[in-house]
Amino acid sequence: MRVRSIASNAITLLLAGLIIFIVLSQVFGFPAPIAFVETGSMAGTIDPGEGFIGIPAPLAGEPSVGDVVTYRAQIIQDGGLTTHRIVDVTEAGYVTQGDANSFTDQDDGEPYVTDAQIELVALQFNGDVVTIPGVAAAARTGSGILAAIAGVIGVSETSGANTGLALGIAGLLIVGAAYIYDLFTGSATRVLRRSTRRWAVVDSRFILLALLLALSLPILSVMAVPSGTTEITITSAEFERPNDPTVIKAGGTAESTSNVEAGPFIPRTIVLEPRTEGVQFADRVLQVAPGGTAETTLTLSAPEETGPYIRARSEHHYIGVLPSSVIVALHDIHPFVAMTTITGMLLSPVAVLFYLIVGFRPIVLREETR
Known part of the structure; x- marks a missing residue:
């Protein structure tokens, strides 16, 4: 295999892997893994417009003092995603502060940050955040192109997160389609330059793997998209307000009804969990x-x-193809274990059918002239 062909395949696999990582981040409700800051609160560490690599919180482990995290703020910067450093850990939660600020977020009125609010942990090397120059400029330059693509594939009216997911899946399909097209047709230039004949062969197991991956994305989406964490800001006060369940007498409790819905066509097993005390x-x-x-x-x-x-x-929403006790046991190991097990159960008939019809064998895709 020539160096050019190896390089082409490596680039294709790299792009596919990056797109899969972005898609899975969107499916599981995390921000894009390559993010940037817009303000100067982290100047000197991450300057405005610079990007950084964010590791999804479940993969990063428990945050500690010194970590730079992206969390969903309640008060500062009008709420939304904020990237600051953890400077202290208390029983009530994390204390955060921008490296360029002289005061903590909690001094500015932000409640203590909980694990449930943290979305990303910035990648660090030797104690320094790994930054990527020009990410904001590239994002702004490409926003019009992305909006046009989103309109073409019919997601221009979706939310930002869903648009990112749709574009990611579209990108994955485009890369896959281009690779399959190349396997079956080849390049006319390569054909003209070759003088001997050979057969292009691919192992059917690779085709099965690609098929299962393509089918697994919508199945995972059905479970992951409606799953998530809901934050409630309560006020511990001297007196409760009967008409406002979020204002609770200090040391007391308040009860309310929590409703969950299932989408059409698919039975669900839904596991509820507290994310804070x-x-x-x-x-x-x-x-x-x-x-x-x-x-x-x-x-x-x-x-x-x-x-x-x-x-x-x-x-956490799961497709109800297993007994609830089994789903809960798998969930207690990790939600991803439960989702992948259920996905495997649903896709196993596809794998069996593929084996019975196609089998595991080399498949000739085209004849080439060298």
Whole structure:
């Protein structure tokens, strides 16, 4: 195989791997793994317009002092995603601060940051954040092109996260289609330059792998997209407000009804979990029929000390092809284990059918002249 062909295949695999990583990040509800900052609060570490590589929180492990994290703020910068450094850890949560700021986010009114709010942890090497110059400029330059592509494939009216997911899947399909087209047709230039004949052969197992990967993305999306974490800002106050369940008497509790819905056509097993202290559910596991709704009682508790606090709860949706006890056991290992097991169960008939019809053997794709 010539050096040019090896380089071409390597670039194709690199692009496909990058797109898969971006798609999976979007599927599991995380921001894009290559992000940038727009303000000067981290100047000197990450200057405005510079990018950084963000590791999704579940893969990065437990954050610690010194980590630069991207979290969903409640107060500062009008809420939304904020990238600052963890400078202290308390029982109530993390204390964060921009490297260029002389005050912490909590001094500025932001509640303590919880694990549920952290989305990304910036990649560091020898204690320094790995930065990428010009990411913001490239993002702005390409935004018009991306918007045009989104319009062509019919996702111009979707939210930013869903647009990113759709574009990622479209990119993956384009790369895959181009690679398959090249396998079957080859390049006219290469044909003219070759003087001997040979057969282009591919192992059918690689075709099966590509097929299973393509089918797994929508299955994972069905489970991952409706899953996620909901944050609730409560106020521990001297007196409760009967009409506002988020204002709770200090040291007391408040109950409310929590509703979860299932999409059409597919039965769901939904696992509810507290992501912070002060959250309890009457029922942890809910079985929901296609298009149905289930409800449980949510109890929030307030600390003795008055002030605002973050309470977070998560819900994980699974396709109900296994008994709920099995799904919960797999979920307790890790949600990804449960999702991949269910995906494997759904795709196993496809693999068996492929084996019975095609088998595991070399497949001749085209005749080439060298």
